[in-house]
Amino acid sequence: MAAPNIRIDIASVFKDKGFKQASKSSTALERQFKSLGRTFLTVFSTAAIIRFGKESAKAFAEDEKAARRLEQTLKGVNLGFAAPQVESYISSLEKSTGILDDDLRPALEALVRTTGTVTTAQTLLSTAIEVSAGSGYSLVTVASDLAKAYVGNTRGLAKYNTGLTKAELQTKSFAEIQKVLNDQFTGQRAAYLSTYAGRTEALRVAYANMQETIGKGLVDAFIQIQGDNGIGGATKAMEDFGDTLADIIRGLGLLLDKTNEVTAKGGFNLFSLESIPIAGSYLRMLQKAGQSIERLPTPPGNRITFGMNQAKIAEAEKDAIERAKAIEAQRKKSLAAQEKSNKLKALAAKLDRSAAKFDLERIQIAAALQGKISEGDRIRLQEMQTIHEARQAIAEGDLEASNKLIEALEALGEKFLAFQEKMEKTKQIDPFSELPKQVEKANEAIANLRNIPLGSEGDYVQLVSPKYPNQPPTMVTPPSFTSPNIPSVVPPNTPPIVSPPNTANPKGTAPNVSITVNGALDPNGVANQINEILNQGAATSGTFTRIGYAPYIAKPTV
Amino acid sequence: MPVVLAGVDELKRALKKYAPDLRKEMDATIKAELKSVVADARAKVPGNPPGNLYNWADNGSVGFSRTSKERPFPKYNPVYVRKGLTYRTGTSRPNPYGFAALFSLWNSSAVGAILETSGRLNRFGKPQMGNRGSQSTKDFGRSNNPDAGRRFVGAMNDIGALKSYESSDAAKYRSTGRLLYAAYADRQGKTLDAVMKAINTAKVKFDARAKATTMKQVA
Numbered sequence: 001m002a003a004p005n006i007r008i009d010i011a012s013v014f015k016d017k018g019f020k021q022a023s024k025s026s027t028a029l030e031r032q033f034k035s036l037g038r039t040f041l042t043v044f045s046t047a048a049i050i051r052f053g054k055e056s057a058k059a060f061a062e063d064e065k066a067a068r069r070l071e072q073t074l075k076g077v078n079l080g081f082a083a084p085q086v087e088s089y090i091s092s093l094e095k096s097t098g099i100l101d102d103d104l105r106p107a108l109e110a111l112v113r114t115t116g117t118v119t120t121a122q123t124l125l126s127t128a129i130e131v132s133a134g135s136g137y138s139l140v141t142v143a144s145d146l147a148k149a150y151v152g153n154t155r156g157l158a159k160y161n162t163g164l165t166k167a168e169l170q171t172k173s174f175a176e177i178q179k180v181l182n183d184q185f186t187g188q189r190a191a192y193l194s195t196y197a198g199r200t201e202a203l204r205v206a207y208a209n210m211q212e213t214i215g216k217g218l219v220d221a222f223i224q225i226q227g228d229n230g231i232g233g234a235t236k237a238m239e240d241f242g243d244t245l246a247d248i249i250r251g252l253g254l255l256l257d258k259t260n261e262v263t264a265k266g267g268f269n270l271f272s273l274e275s276i277p278i279a280g281s282y283l284r285m286l287q288k289a290g291q292s293i294e295r296l297p298t299p300p301g302n303r304i305t306f307g308m309n310q311a312k313i314a315e316a317e318k319d320a321i322e323r324a325k326a327i328e329a330q331r332k333k334s335l336a337a338q339e340k341s342n343k344l345k346a347l348a349a350k351l352d353r354s355a356a357k358f359d360l361e362r363i364q365i366a367a368a369l370q371g372k373i374s375e376g377d378r379i380r381l382q383e384m385q386t387i388h389e390a391r392q393a394i395a396e397g398d399l400e401a402s403n404k405l406i407e408a409l410e411a412l413g414e415k416f417l418a419f420q421e422k423m424e425k426t427k428q429i430d431p432f433s434e435l436p437k438q439v440e441k442a443n444e445a446i447a448n449l450r451n452i453p454l455g456s457e458g459d460y461v462q463l464v465s466p467k468y469p470n471q472p473p474t475m476v477t478p479p480s481f482t483s484p485n486i487p488s489v490v491p492p493n494t495p496p497i498v499s500p501p502n503t504a505n506p507k508g509t510a511p512n513v514s515i516t517v518n519g520a521l522d523p524n525g526v527a528n529q530i531n532e533i534l535n536q537g538a539a540t541s542g543t544f545t546r547i548g549y550a551p552y553i554a555k556p557t558v
Numbered sequence: 559m560p561v562v563l564a565g566v567d568e569l570k571r572a573l574k575k576y577a578p579d580l581r582k583e584m585d586a587t588i589k590a591e592l593k594s595v596v597a598d599a600r601a602k603v604p605g606n607p608p609g610n611l612y613n614w615a616d617n618g619s620v621g622f623s624r625t626s627k628e629r630p631f632p633k634y635n636p637v638y639v640r641k642g643l644t645y646r647t648g649t650s651r652p653n654p655y656g657f658a659a660l661f662s663l664w665n666s667s668a669v670g671a672i673l674e675t676s677g678r679l680n681r682f683g684k685p686q687m688g689n690r691g692s693q694s695t696k697d698f699g700r701s702n703n704p705d706a707g708r709r710f711v712g713a714m715n716d717i718g719a720l721k722s723y724e725s726s727d728a729a730k731y732r733s734t735g736r737l738l739y740a741a742y743a744d745r746q747g748k749t750l751d752a753v754m755k756a757i758n759t760a761k762v763k764f765d766a767r768a769k770a771t772t773m774k775q776v777a
Contacts, residue, residue, distance in 0.1 A: 006665035006670070006674050006735065007663060007664045007665070007666075008662060008723070008733075008739065008742050009660075009661075009662045010592075010659075011560060011561050011659070011660040011757075012562050012657045012658060012660060013566055013658050013660055014562055014657055014658075018656065
């Protein structure tokens with residue numbers, strides 16, 4: 001405990017420096033608050049009210065437009081009389097499901113257009129709402145898919161993962177599909193609405209409805225005020241009203257501030273019109289007048305009584321049931337036709353398999369494979385046979401067999417390439433690989449020999465060297481024998497290959513011919529062929545007595 | 559309530575700047591007056607504890623308290639008491655209401671405060687519970703020595719009777735004491751008059767000097 005301050009102040013002075021500073025700061029702060037308040041009111045009062053008013057009027061206009069479109073759709077399917085009931089249904093559905101009527105109307109519109117009955121459309125809309133909540137797709141999309149499925153086009157339902165195959169979706173009736181959807185998705189919307197997001201969405205719907213209601217009231221009021229000036233005058237009036245309303249709200253704020261304590265202590269509702277002594281009665285009158293001029297929705301052109309509606313509805317239901325039956329009958333008929341077509345296709349495939357046995361090309365390949373053929377040819381034939389079988393399998397739609405055959409074909413191709421490589425290596429080490437060329441050359445020389453005419457005295461031989469074609473031909477003129485146009489296989493300046501004729505038998509003796517064959521070849525085979533040809537020549541023209549300077553001498557066998 | 563003056567600070571600053579001799583003269587006059595009050599108060603402090611409370615005397619031992627953790631009950635030492643009786647002529651810091659003391663008298667020691675104020679709330683000590691209850695309250699104590707308060711206040715009264723320098727009932731309580739307050743009250747306002755007269759004299763002299771300077775300059 002601090003010691004008591006025992007002192008006597010004989011004289012004092014009042015120092016207001018701190019107070020002045022505090023007052024100055026307080027004044028500045030108050031000024032800033034006032035400025036902020038003015039800014040706040042300017043930004044968030046007048047502009048916000050005008051903007052809210054415009055948005056509300058716009059929301060109301062769009063809502064009314066959508067309602068008119070649905071009404072026209074109902075009229076188009078002869079259900080125009082049911083428009084009020086449909087609007088009421090949509091309104092209640094909007095409250096119970098938390099889905100905006102902006103989404104409900106086009107969904108119901110699509111379903112009504114397809115089914116032709118409001119009752120069925122309502123049932124399908126309930127299913128669509130559950131499916132939409134469960135699958136995450138928009139309500140309009142789901143309703144459109146259901147409408148298509150109703151008339152047999154079930155392709156769009158595959159994306160909802162119902163567990164039904166494509167074939168099942170095509171074969172099952174719509175009632176069966178709808179049952180599957182109901183079993184899987186019922187309760188999804190209620191579960192969604194219990195979540196925070198669902199409650200937020202419900203609030204959003206309530207806000208949108210409030211905006212539409214306010215917009216309707218504003219439009220009614222401004223049209224009432226402006227009369228014949230049209231929407232332009234109503235817009236101007238709305239902006240003026242926004243300014244006025246902003247001022248009124250400021251005044252109300254002040255009033256609320258001052259009367260808050262009184263209301264709390266008094267235990268009565270200060271803002272009830274009955275609580276206002278004199279002005280309250282006038283305001284009450286204004287309220288009643290406003291209610292009386294509320295612009296009710298324009299009634300449909302063919303609005304009829306409830307009793308007549310029931311009859312009409314029953315008639316429409318009857319038509320819709322008949323239409324549904326017709327659609328189901330058509331679906332069954334189409335399904336039967338499809339089944340018949342599939343059976344015919346299966347039979348055709350079987351026939352093709354039988355006919356394949358008589359395919360000439362395949363028969364030839366099979367026969368060729370039975371014979372003695374080289375390994376390479378066998379592989380190529382097997383490839384051709386596999387190609388035919390693969391084509392057959394593809395035509396039959398047997399995917400597994402097709403894959404296997406294609407794999408086998410690729411294996412055969414690789415096998416053939418390996419075989420080719422192997423043959424190439426074998427060819428490189430074969431000493432007789434050039435034999436066919438040499439034989440051909442020999443045959444050519446022998447053919448030339450066949451053209452050698454039997455010489456006579458006075459003939460000459462012209463030797464032309466193919467090795468030196470640009471040099472002038474060397475003319476060898478034997479003293480007693482020449483033979484024109486005989487090509488030579490020996491270079492120039494070599495001894496003549498034709499020996500002088502046998503003077504003892506100038507007409508019947510063939511000249512001696514020397515044949516030189518270069519390169520490695522089968523000398524015995526060459527000799528045999530030469531002998532054969534020479535023997536043929538000898539049989540007609542005579543015999544050879546000597547053959548040039550060849551190391552091997554072909555001697556006639558006959 | 560102290561007398562509230564205006565412009566004394568400015569006067570003191572002006573004197574210090576333009577007439578330091580007048581400032582010294584004023585301060586000396588005021589200090590002499592305040593010193594006389596302090597001397598009177600110090601004269602009231604007895605050499606031994608009043609009422610023969612010899613066990614209260616400061617014999618160098620450090621006491622302890624059974625009721626307070628901060629410090630024990632202070633021992634009586636007349637030197638410290640007299641030293642605590644003093645005066646200040648500097649302007650103090652303003653209090654929360656904006657008033658600053660120009661000249662003040664102080665009794666700043668703990669024992670001096672006890673001598674000064676004991677018994678001014680309950681002239682016969684704190685009333686005891688007696689048979690009114692079993693626990694002590696703010697207004698009633700329940701001491702094992704219920705007569706101690708009365709006897710202590712009675713011992714303090716040996717210094718002198720409680721006197722107040724204020725006449726109004728509202729200010730009487732906080733202006734009542736035995737040492738400083740009594741000495742100031744014994745002067746019957748002469749101290750305040752002397753202080754005011756010194757300030758006024760300095761002001762008059764300063765004004766006269768300032769006018770004379772102005773006239774000389776004009777001439």
